Amino acid sequence: MARTSNGIDVYLEIGEKRTFASAIDWPGWCRSGRDEGAALQALFDCGPRYGRVLDPARLGFHAPAGVSAFVVIERLTGNAATDFGAPNLAPSSDTRPVDAAALKRYQALLQTCWQAFDAAVQAATGKELRKGPRGGGRDLEHIVQHALAADVGYLARLAWKPKKSEEMKPDEVLAHTRQAILDALAAASRGEMPARGPRGGVLWTPRYYVRRVAWHVLDHAWEIEDRIT
Numbered sequence: 001m002a003r004t005s006n007g008i009d010v011y012l013e014i015g016e017k018r019t020f021a022s023a024i025d026w027p028g029w030c031r032s033g034r035d036e037g038a039a040l041q042a043l044f045d046c047g048p049r050y051g052r053v054l055d056p057a058r059l060g061f062h063a064p065a066g067v068s069a070f071v072v073i074e075r076l077t078g079n080a081a082t083d084f085g086a087p088n089l090a091p092s093s094d095t096r097p098v099d100a101a102a103l104k105r106y107q108a109l110l111q112t113c114w115q116a117f118d119a120a121v122q123a124a125t126g127k128e129l130r131k132g133p134r135g136g137g138r139d140l141e142h143i144v145q146h147a148l149a150a151d152v153g154y155l156a157r158l159a160w161k162p163k164k165s166e167e168m169k170p171d172e173v174l175a176h177t178r179q180a181i182l183d184a185l186a187a188a189s190r191g192e193m194p195a196r197g198p199r200g201g202v203l204w205t206p207r208y209y210v211r212r213v214a215w216h217v218l219d220h221a222w223e224i225e226d227r228i229t
Contacts, residue, residue: 007071008064010043011091012036015078020087024073026050026061027106027207028113028214030087040067046222053218057112059105087215090208098189098206106210107182113214114178117147117221129227137227147220151177154213157204159193160184185209 009024014036021039022030029050031042047063054061064070074091081088098106124140131137138146155162155177162180187193188206204212 008069009073009093010040010070011074011076011093012039012072013076013078013082013087013089015082017083018085019078020082021070022087022091022211022215024091024093026054027109027211028053028218030211030215032085032087036072040070040072043070049222050218053116053221054109054112056115057108059109087212090205090211094205094207094211096207097191103186103189103206106185106206110178110181110185110210110214110217113217113221117217117224120221120224124224124228128229129224130229140224143220143224147217148174148177150216151181151213154204154209154216155180155184157212158184158188158206158209159203160187181213 008026010021011024013020013022018032018034019036019039020030020032021036021043023043029043029047031039031046033039033042044064044067051061051063074093076089076091079088121140121144129137129140152162160180160183162177168176184193185206188209194203
């Protein structure tokens, strides 16, 4: 897929009920809407918020001045996961190899996303989270547990088997899992991991792995922030 010289490259994952817009070069900057226009507007609207997350890492992110800065370089047909509320497809550009500089950048990006999640959890501790219109929504403890379980599950998508953690304290499990993510990403970037799992399933590329982990972490960090009463 040819890359554009100007603007911000994005790809769209288009389902029947929901569309996701994701920035190619900025994992975690991903929002959804009922259609293409709404998804791109949502992506633009959260640009400053995403920028505040990345500020500590100094990765050079600058929120665009308008939706016109986005250049759609690929459209993918979504599936049930898309309509359920999770981006689930990788753009063709995510098959590109990850060199040492890109690996360092991705590791810094993941770490600053985790910092944003931890800050949101700390700010919400001892406070009530606003429920949905029908009384739905996880409480803080269950959001944290869900986020950790997802991170552990994502490791399998790189065929990485973390060490057992039954005897670890909760904060040790969290630190252990995050380090495992960084280690798995480094190994995959060096070509040390298989392209398919033990049962023949296609594994994620390193770029898509970062994209999915960063999106999930920030999606729940912002959920917590938005639901604090």
